[in-house]
Amino acid sequence: MRSDARRNYDQILSAAEAEIARHGADASLEEIARRAGVGSATLHRHFPSRQALLEAVFHDRVEVLCARAGELAGHPEPGDALADWLRAVAVYGATTRGLARSLLDGGRDPAPPAGSSCEVMLVDAGSGLLRQAHDAGAVRPEVSIVDLLTLVNAVSLATEGSPGAATEATRLVDLALDGVRPRG
Structure with missing residues (x-):
């Protein structure tokens, strides 16, 4: 350039x-x-699109979340590691104005930025944690990383900008995660 x-x-x-x-x-x-x-x-x-601009704005912040997933990958309790990462994603989305909305729109953009979209980065980072949690029996087998990121993104959207957004996002993610743990 x-x-x-x-x-x-x-x-x-x-x-x-x-x-x-x-x-x-x-x-x-x-x-x-x-x-x-x-x-x-x-x-x-x-x-060339609003989404391309949003991806550029949030790319470095999402890289931090992905690095956090890497740090948690060796955690002795894979279910806890996954939950910790999902809480971090939710809090980041709830306290970083526009991030949750940009992730939501990213999957709908007819021409998303190639290869390094924030959504793809998060899916890749979380997939390893989910695989370990599945292997440990800490998460129901039918739960996918896209399911979990959709839940977390919804929590972020619902709490973004509210007083106590981080606390509320954490509480709501904990409630949602109770539903993905194995039954019985």
Whole structure:
């Protein structure tokens, strides 16, 4: 990328982070371009869709969650490791304005960013933890990582921006996880 193009990209990303923190995933693209000091065409050249911009804004944050899954992979209690990671994902989504909404929309984007979408990263990271929990008999066999991430995302959406969002997200995830444990 040329230096001026790289500078524009960085300015757009910085402006987008600030606007999404204020207004969520529906932040005005025109306002982002204006705050970045670029035209709308420049914004769209770097980020052809809103989802592409959201993916770029949240990519590094999602990488942190994926690294957490890696840290928990060797935990002696695989069910607890999975639950800890899912709580972390829920709290992150509930306290990071726009993240839960961008993950929800990511699966519906007709042209999601190739290969490194936040949703794909989370599915990949959580799959190993779920496999270990399945092997340990800590999770019902029919439960998939997509099921769990859907539940966690719903909790994040329901609690995002509320007072005590992290506490409420944790409580609701714990309730949901009771339903995925083996019966009897």
